[in-house]
Amino acid sequence: MNRKNDLFFEMDEKTFNTDKIICFLDRFAAQIVKRTVVVLDNSPIHRSNKFKAKIKQWEEGDLLIYFLPPYSPELNLIEILWRRIKYNWLSFDAYLCFQNLKERLENVLQNIGLKYDIIF
Numbered sequence: 001m002n003r004k005n006d007l008f009f010e011m012d013e014k015t016f017n018t019d020k021i022i023c024f025l026d027r028f029a030a031q032i033v034k035r036t037v038v039v040l041d042n043s044p045i046h047r048s049n050k051f052k053a054k055i056k057q058w059e060e061g062d063l064l065i066y067f068l069p070p071y072s073p074e075l076n077l078i079e080i081l082w083r084r085i086k087y088n089w090l091s092f093d094a095y096l097c098f099q100n101l102k103e104r105l106e107n108v109l110q111n112i113g114l115k116y117d118i119i120f
Helices: 016-031 049-062 077-089 096-110
Strands: 034-039 062-068
Touching: 016 049, 016 062, 049 062, 077 096
Parallel strands: 034 062
Antiparallel strands: none
16 A cells, blocks of 8 residues: 555455465566555564565565564554554444455455545
C-alpha cells in the first residue's frame, strides 16, 4: 500500500512464512514499472537469511527494501490500514463466521482507493 491508496495484496488462509513473502514480492516485482520502495517491519520472516539473500536481486529490478525502526507501528502504513478495516469498514456481522469475514475482508481490500481510502 502506498499513500495514494494503491494496494497490491493476496489473501491466503494458511500460515504466512518466508517462502510465501518471497514469492509475493517476486510477483510484485514483476509488475512494477518504476523504482519502488517496500517498507517492511522487522518480522522474523522479513529478516531470515533466505529473505535477505533475495534483496539484492529485487534491488537489481528496481524494488528497494527498507526496514522500519523497531517499535514504530505509527510509521507502518499497513498497521493504519488494518486499524481502519477492523474498526471502521467491517461491520459487526462480518465476524459471524469465518466465510463471512473472508468475503467482507476481500471486498474491502479490492476496493481500497475506490470505495475505501485513507487520507494520509
